[in-house]
Amino acid sequence: MRLSRGIVALALFFVAMAAAPLFLGDYPLAILILVLFAAYLGQAWNIMMGFAGLLSLGHALYYGLGAYLSAALFAHYGISPWLGMLAGIAAAVATGSAVGALSFRFRVGGVYFALLTIAFSEFTRILFDHLHWFGSSSGLFLPVTGRAGADLVSLRGPTVMFYYLLLAATAAVLLLSRILLDRRIGYYWRAIREDEEAAQASGIDVFRYKLAAVALSAGLTAIAGVFHAFYYNNLYPETIFAMGRSIELMLPAIIGGLGTLFGPILGAFVLVGISEGLTSLTAGLGIDGLKQLLYGLVLGLVVTLQPGGLWPWIALRLGLRGAMR
C-alpha cells in the first residue's frame, strides 16, 4: 500500500512535469531544464557513489567526452547526434573503465581514487585545449537555428524539445536505477559500499562490479553531455571539463540523499530553486557576490541539519519506505 502511494506520487510528479510547458514561458522552462540536467546527472553520479561507494570528483570528464564527440561528429561530418551519442558513450565507458581498472587493479581506493578521477579530468581538459579537431581552446560551435520546428534526428529545435528529452532521460535513469537496485548487481554494489573486504570474502567479484558501476555511470553521464552540446551549441574545454562542473554534478545527490532513488531529483529542485530564489532576492540589492555567499550558507545549513540528505527525512515523514532506497 505504502509502495503504491509512492508510485502514485511519482506518477503525479512526472505528469505535472510533462504538463509544465503548457503553462510556463521560456524562462521558467529554461530553469526547469537546469533542474533536469542536475537531476539526471545527480542520478548518474549516484550510481557510482551512492550505490557502489566510489567517489568520483572528475565526472566532468565523461560529460565532456559525450558532448565533444557528438558535437564534433555533427559539425564536421553531419553525423546524427544519436550516432554521435553512441560514440560518446563508448568513449566515456572506455575511459571510465580504464580509470577504474587502473585504480582497482592497483588497489587505489577512497580519497586516492577520487584524486585519480580529478587527474584524468584535468588531463583531458588540457588535452582538448590542444586538439584542433575539437576546436582546441577556441571552442567548438554548432550552427544555431530558430526555434520554430523540432528536428529530433539532428537535435535541432526549441527549448521545449530539450525539456522533454531531458525529462524522458531523467525518468529512464530513475527506472533503470530502480531495476538495478532490485537485481543481484544492486545488492552486490551495496555490499561493496558497506564493506568491500566482507563483500569479497562473500564471493562477490568486487573488481567486476565496481568496474560495472564506473562504466554505467560514465556512459549515462556522456548522454547528458550530448544534450548539453546541442542545447547550448558551443563547447569550451575550460568550462566543459571544469572542476566546478564535477562538483555541481555531485551536489544534487549529496543534498537530496546519497544512494536514494529520488534524492538526486529532489536535490536538483532544491539547489536550482535556492540558486534562482537567491538571484531574484539579491538582484535589487546591487551587492555583487552576495548570492554566492548566501547560497554557500544555505547549502552548509542543509548539509549540517540533514547530513544524510533531504529525501530520507522527507520520505520517512511521508511514510514512503520503499522509495527511501
Next chain:
Amino acid sequence: MATHKPQTLSRRRVLHAAAVGGIVLGSPAVLRLARAAEPLKIGVLLPRSGFFATAGQACQRGCDLAAQILNAQGYSVQLMNADFESSADIARTQAEKLIREGANILIGCFESGATNAMAQVCEQRGIPCIVNIGADPKITEQGYKFLFRNFPTSPMLVTNGLKAMGDLFAASGTTPKTAVLMHANDTFGQSMLGAITALGPKVGLPFTIVDTIAYDPKARDLSIEVTKAKAAHADLHMVVTRSTDAILMIREMVKQKYEPMGIVSPGSPGMYDGQFFKTLGKYSDYCITNIAWMNPKQELENMLAAEYAKAYPNEDYELNIGFSFEAILIAADAHKRAGATASSALVEALRATNIGKRVMIGGAIKFDEKGQNVDQAVAAVQNRDGKAVVILPTDVAVTKPVFPMPGWQQRT
C-alpha cells in the same frame, strides 16, 4: 430612468465624426510618437561575480554612467541588470529572464561562451543584442541576424596591433630583429596566437618570432617560461596576457634580470590593469599594449572620463568602461532613430548605425552584414608613471613613445 433622444445628423455631429475619424486614421503616427517616448529597456548581462567579476563590474560601471550621461542628453534608456556569475549556463537563463521581464535589447557579455549563449537566446526570440566586449571571431561567423558587435575581433586586434608595432619602431627609430612570444593558453590566447601566426607575415613584421611559449593563465609561477624566453635572446618580448599572469611575468623578468628592448602586447589585457600598476610600481612602466582605447580628443570621452573620475575615484578607467559605454550609446542611438522599441525597428536602425561622435579611437561606428564594426582602430598605449597613456597614432597621442625601455635598475 434614462431617456434616449432620437439620433439626427447635424453639421456639428458630422464635424465631430470627421475629427474622430481623422484621429483614428492618423493613429499609427500618433502611436509611433507615443512609442518613441517609451524608454528603451536594455538588459545588461555581465559577469559581476565569479571568475570574471573584476571585468564584469568595470563593464557595469561603464553602462551605468552611459545611462546617466545619455539620458541627460535626450536619449531615453533604462537598464535592467543581470549577473551571470561567470557561467555560460546561467547566462542563458538570465538572458531568457531579461527578455521575459521586458528587455527590448540585450548587451553583454564579456566572456565568449556566455556571449554565444546570449546570442542564441536573442536569435531564437528575435531580440537584438550588442556585444560590448568579446574578441572571438566565431561570434560573428555564426550567421546571427540579431547580433551586433562594436568590439574588434582578435584578427582585427592583431592586424592593427602588429601594424601599430611598425609605427612604434618608425616613431622611435629602433627596430628589433627578433622576438619571443609568451601567451596565455586559453580561448583568447589561442585565438590571438592563431591570428599572430596567420597575419604576422601579411603585415610585414620587421622581426622574426624565434620562440613561442604557452603558459596556463592560472599558473602561480612563470619562472620556467620566463627562463625559456630569456634563453631565446630575442630583442623584443611579445605577450598575450590575461590579468594577474602579466604581474607574475614581469616580476619574474625583473628577478631574472631579463631586459629585452621592450615588452609589447599586440592586443591583450593585463598590462593596463590597475592591479598591474599597484603591484609592480616602477616596473609596470614602459610596457606597451596595442589595443582599442579611449580617444582623449573626443568630447564625449572627456565627459565620460570626468564623470567616471567623479563617480569612481578609486577604480581604473580602462577600455571595458569605454566599450560598455559605447554599447549603450549604440542601443540608445538606434532607439532614438527608430522611434520605437519594437525589435524589427531596432534591428533596422542598428544596421543603419553611423555614430561619429564616440568614445573610442576609430572611425564612425558602422556594422557590416555580419553585424561587426569593421572600423575599430588600435592605439599604442604605454604605461608611464603608473598610468596608461596613448602614444600612437600621433593625432590622438598625449605623449611620445619611449622605446627601447630603460633597464629595471635604471628606474627611479
